[in-house]
Amino acid sequence: MYYKSRKYRLFYICNFAFLLVASIACVLPLIHILAVSFSAKEPANAQAVGLWPIGFNTDAYKQTFSNPNFLKSIVVSIERVLLGTVIGMAVTVLTAYPLSKMNARFRGRTMYTWFFVFTMLFNGGLIPTYMVIQKMHLMNSIWALVLPGAVSAWNMVLLLNFFKTVPRELEEAALIDGANHIKTLWYIYLPVSMPSLATLSLFTMVAHWNSWFDGMIYLTDAQKWPLSTLLQTIVVTEDFSKINMRPEDVKLISNETVKASQIFIGAIPILLVYPFLQKYFVKGMVLGAVKE
Amino acid sequence: MNLIKSLLDSRQTWQLHAMLVPGIVLAVVFLYLPMLGLVIAFQDFKPWLGFIHSPWVGLDHFRLMLSREDSVQVIRNTFAIACLKIVFGLLVPFVFALLLNELRHMFFKRLVQTLVYLPHFMSWVILGGILINLLGNSGPVNQLLSSLFGIEPVPFLADGDWFRFTVVVSDIWKEFGFGTILFLAALTAVNPSLYEAAEMDGAGRWQQTLYVTIPAVTPIVIVLGTLSLGSILNAGFDQIFNLYNALVYDKGDIIDTFAYRVGLLQTQFSFGAAVGMFKALISFVLIVVAYRMAFKFANYRIF
Structure with missing residues (x-):
């Protein structure tokens, strides 16, 4: 069986990791914009926000x-x-x-x-x-x-x-x-x-x-x-x-x-x-x- | 059965005709009238003179289009961007589907499928807003690049060549999930006994992929590739419009955005219509050729 060979297992792990990264890359931009929207003004305007809000607040939505x-x-x-x-x-x-x-x-x-x-x-x-x-x-x-x-x-x-x-x-x-x-x-x-x-x-x-x-x-x-x-x-x-x-x-x-x-x-x-x-x-x- | 058949045939077909009326009326007004409106491409149309009294100029606007430096560049841009999108838009989902097909963790496979085609349903307004924020000179992507490699900010949206790169990559990013699903459906339809036979003959997974999987899905790749001929002048109006700016007009302006700016904003109606007609005509010929080829070689038909 091919999937028991060591070479294939190595491929499988790499493949798994690659697909994981690729699919996360599809939603990251949306998460980023969500994080910015819940951040405080200053870090957001300085573009310091990544994937997690800095200074969480809901002012923007208000x-x-x-x-x-x-x-x-x-x-x-x-x-x-x-x-x-x-x-x-x-x-x-x-x-x-x-x-x-x-x-x-x-x-x-x-x-x-x-x-x-x-x-x-x-x-x-x-x-x-x-x-x-x-x-x-x-x-x-x-x-x-x-x-x-x-x-x-x-x-x-x-x-x-x-x-x-x-x-x-x-x-x-x-x-x-x-x-x-x-x-x-x-x-x-x-x-x-x-x-x-x-x-x-x-x-x-x-x-x-x-x-x-x-x-x-x-x-x-x-x-x-x-x-x-x-x-x-x-x-x-x-x-x-x-x-x-x-x-x-x-x-x-x-x-x-x-x-x-x-x-x-x-x-x-x-x-x-x-x-x-x-x-x-x-x-x-x-x-x-x-x-x- | 003959009774039923004759009953069916004798049923008045006026109802069938009547059902088509709303569709026909709407199509005539909003789809066929504009085609007639293309006569202004052969006129020097002035709104106050109307369609009847505007002077005829023959093919002048088309000649002008093919001699003006900016419009020739625009046609070149459109062709270049669309070709890149078509090639990579087929290649990336194909490879991605092959990789995804190897997964045996069903939950993870489904998770990947769920995540990758989410961007397809987002409009370019939303994605454009996000990308402009992400790819700015001091945006998160450039911050990451400079902290990783210590390089100067990359002008993703401010330099012509980089703009093309950004447009093609972001379009692939948005649409590859959609294509992947299609190829995956074809991959799962491959007869498992073919793999068993290959295995008996001592083929490893790579050889099975090469000699079983790829030949099995080649027809659908050919069909999709042929059909995408029709979009060789479709570089993606929504995307370009939401991402471009005056800095990248030289490499990033395409037929549709050009027709909009010149035709509607600068109110050169006739020239704008001629540019639009040029695109529509070439696309028409290519679509017809593509469908004929797809029918001839793969017996593909739409209805």
Whole structure:
């Protein structure tokens, strides 16, 4: 047996150590920012904090949560995640169901499918999309963040591939009972696809929570920004030109501990859904990338 | 069965068409209209003249793009960064999956898997904020380097070549866990009897890896490699935008960030659209070629 040889055992120990270090390296930056956020101002601004807070206190979080701009952006983010996920999933389900039918049963299926798949292959790009949003009078509206991304050909393809695996007998039974397509979708397809739907919903939620660029270009009123746009502008780029703030507030926000606390708060929702993401993740990934 | 079949066929398909309406409307408005909007790349578009009355200039913007020094440099940057990301983005997860596959401590294996793909789900806003803090001149990483090796601070985000290095390494760091999972799934699917046979023939673990494992997962590597052709001009807008600054424009500016700055911030709409279209067209051709190749050689299809 190879794993009893001394050479392999030596390799195994080195390998074990290497993998341990590599995987810890994936979470260290997050731990660092958490440590900075709970540190006292002076060591944080002097960048003396490593992985453990120096002069533990929660002032940064108190300041962050007393900032009305910040609280407002969280509300906008939640609103956007909810609207975006509900509308996006509704469109995905409604589109994937007809496209999962066989060509013989639904003439025009191939044409429709290519209509959607083509959007994966080519796009108008930033400037024309921006002009369409402008012409539709969606500037400064939350719909500018929700509607353009509602059609995701990739999600559609994933779901339609899953719908194809639903046994035909189930559908035939429903048909005998007099169900139409809408009822078949609602009572047969949706219940049996719950794991897939959960995966896609989680991915959509994460994408909406993380999305920042659309908020930056479509919302000129900084009061309407979602959290990630606010973080990008105020914390990462430190551009205060678009938001009205008193100089003392600016000084407060450019404090390293306050910055760190804001960044960490932005990461919390992802950490919360991560266990669920992980549960479905492998299945979803493999489904999308390697098909039999 | 014939009865059921004829019932199924006779069912009105108008409901199926109707279900597609919301998706089609949204796709037409937000995905197809912008494609039509690309006509401004061939015009000297002025907002007050509109699409109809703006003067046509043919391929002038494209010619300008390929002769302007900054835009040529931007195309070069994009290509260089994207290629490095593609190569190492395949190589690192592949090796990591091979190493992870050797682990027999199941708990530890699962722990590693849990930790390595956490960064994948974080946005570049969050990670950018953290990295700027970590990699600054007096940041923790440089402090560590100087106390270990006594070297001058490394300008990770302030020098063009270092910036490229930082961008590629941090992208690999964020995404390798994702790729690892994929390769690991392929590795665990290798038939165990192949290993037993190799063992009977006296192959050690290294030889088993060389002659059993690697050939077994080569097809999926080829498929992924082929498909990533389509992203040869995708250097990662979110990442670059959150990490770059005026100091590194020469080596770090990419097509997407350039199109945004020139097109939207400097309101050269037509030129910006032309730059975007250049990228979209090349990507389109490469994606189509890549999928055809993947289908031809590995029978891979998406739907």
